[in-house]
Amino acid sequence: MTGITIADRAAELDAADPLAHHRDLFIGSQNDAVRAYLDGNSLGRPLAVTVDNLTSFIRQQWAGRLIRGWDEGWLGVPQQIGDQLGRVTLGAAAGQCIVADSTSVLLYKLARAAVAARPERSEIVIDRDNFPTDRFIVEGIARERNLTVRWIDVAYDGGATARDVAAAVGPQTALVLLSHVAYRSGHIADVPGITKIAHDAGALVLWDLSHSVGSVPAELDAWDVDFAAGCSYKYLNGGPGAPAWAYVAQRHLPTLDQPIPGWLGSADPFAMGAAYQPADGIRKLVSGTPPILGMLAMRDMLNLLEQVGMPAVRRKSELLTAFAIEAVEELLTKHGVVLASPRAASERGGHITIDHPAFATMVPGLWEDGIIPDYRNPDGIRLGLSPLSTSFREVAVAIEAIAGRLESSTGAAAVE
Numbered sequence: 001m002t003g004i005t006i007a008d009r010a011a012e013l014d015a016a017d018p019l020a021h022h023r024d025l026f027i028g029s030q031n032d033a034v035r036a037y038l039d040g041n042s043l044g045r046p047l048a049v050t051v052d053n054l055t056s057f058i059r060q061q062w063a064g065r066l067i068r069g070w071d072e073g074w075l076g077v078p079q080q081i082g083d084q085l086g087r088v089t090l091g092a093a094a095g096q097c098i099v100a101d102s103t104s105v106l107l108y109k110l111a112r113a114a115v116a117a118r119p120e121r122s123e124i125v126i127d128r129d130n131f132p133t134d135r136f137i138v139e140g141i142a143r144e145r146n147l148t149v150r151w152i153d154v155a156y157d158g159g160a161t162a163r164d165v166a167a168a169v170g171p172q173t174a175l176v177l178l179s180h181v182a183y184r185s186g187h188i189a190d191v192p193g194i195t196k197i198a199h200d201a202g203a204l205v206l207w208d209l210s211h212s213v214g215s216v217p218a219e220l221d222a223w224d225v226d227f228a229a230g231c232s233y234k235y236l237n238g239g240p241g242a243p244a245w246a247y248v249a250q251r252h253l254p255t256l257d258q259p260i261p262g263w264l265g266s267a268d269p270f271a272m273g274a275a276y277q278p279a280d281g282i283r284k285l286v287s288g289t290p291p292i293l294g295m296l297a298m299r300d301m302l303n304l305l306e307q308v309g310m311p312a313v314r315r316k317s318e319l320l321t322a323f324a325i326e327a328v329e330e331l332l333t334k335h336g337v338v339l340a341s342p343r344a345a346s347e348r349g350g351h352i353t354i355d356h357p358a359f360a361t362m363v364p365g366l367w368e369d370g371i372i373p374d375y376r377n378p379d380g381i382r383l384g385l386s387p388l389s390t391s392f393r394e395v396a397v398a399i400e401a402i403a404g405r406l407e408s409s410t411g412a413a414a415v416e
């Protein structure tokens with residue numbers, strides 16, 4: 001021991017953090033009943049400005065403009081927010097991103113469009129540790145289209161690697177669907193490397209950025225990605241059930257054949273025409289009426305991310321996860337806790353997972369005490385560190401609380 005406690009280190013890091021003051025922009029960050037909110041990667045906190053913006057939208061836009069609002073601008077909102085998202089966090093030029101549906105539905109639309117673009121091929125590659133919806137959607141499409149799923153096995157503290165993908169793809173691969181940041185381990189995939197391997201095999205790629213967008217910068221255009229989708233209620237603070245977003249590379253837009261052709265993705269919705277004629281560009285991915293109210297909070301967070309800049313956000317994210325690992329090693333390793341995330345900052349997204357058999361029963365008690373991490377089956381606690389709303393102090397408070405519980409449950413001093 002150095003004599004400097006984890007709490008002291010947290011105080012030093014908070015004092016030196018150039019982004020620390022942004023915490024005050026989020027409602028509830030000063031709420032003493034929540035001592036540590038480490039689940040911003042599952043549901044981000046609301047920004048205070050969102051209350052005003054939602055209220056004024058309801059009063060002035062909805063109540064004031066009524067049905068005229070659609071013609072006066074609402075119809076363009078999904079693409080405007082998509083373009084901002086592309087510019088601020090995704091490295092995507094305008095005209096390739098749109099907000100619509102849930103992540104699950106967008107993954108379905110994109111994966112179906114991808115396999116339709118490779119009709120002579122029979123396989124989809126995905127990893128076994130991908131988020132359930134990604135696996136279920138792929139299995140559903142495989143049943144529907146008589147395709148085979150080729151599974152990649154990954155390490156408990158990692159994710160799919162370029163080598164795994166090289167071994168899995170071949171002349172039958174239509175699509176590779178993987179996550180940029182793995183939802184459990186936090187592993188960052190080599191998106192450009194894997195994309196190139198898939199392309200060299202003649203396959204298309206669909207990347208799920210749910211656990212990276214807003215914390216780990218992406219360069220979708222430069223990485224030559226075909227399709228991507230992601231969540232907006234995690235690091236984009238869009239609120240419970242906020243609609244997701246999708247990216248389709250410009251080169252695929254003219255031929256994209258999406259499986260849910262609805263009237264608002266048609267070329268001229270208000271012509272009420274006899275036959276479906278898809279809109280030009282990314283709007284063809286839309287099916288039904290866009291959930292405008294649901295996408296306003298995300299725009300507030302994008303404005304903040306644009307102002308702060310993704311490089312600074314990523315820097316803080318790396319410091320938060322590095323500190324969490326330092327605290328785990330100092331306080332929890334001696335109790336048998338194992339880090340289930342990559343150690344190298346360059347391979348780690350905005351969260352880490354730690355494993356211990358006692359965690360399966362520990363989380364409800366932590367929540368009661370105002371310490372809110374996530375439980376991940378079978379014995380993982382996931383610590384999600386949302387860069388602009390999480391303090392180093394919260395990390396210290398949570399890990400000290402976990403240490404306290406492990407000490408009292410084993411009832412014995414740990415092996416030093």
Ligand SMILES: *Cc1c(COP(=O)(O)O)cnc(C)c1O
Pocket residue numbers: 102103104105131133134179183208210211231244
């Ligand atoms: C959170 C998450 C989703 C969420 O899907 P929804 O349809 O929006 O509920 C999908 N994929 C991954 C990898 C996620 O982390």
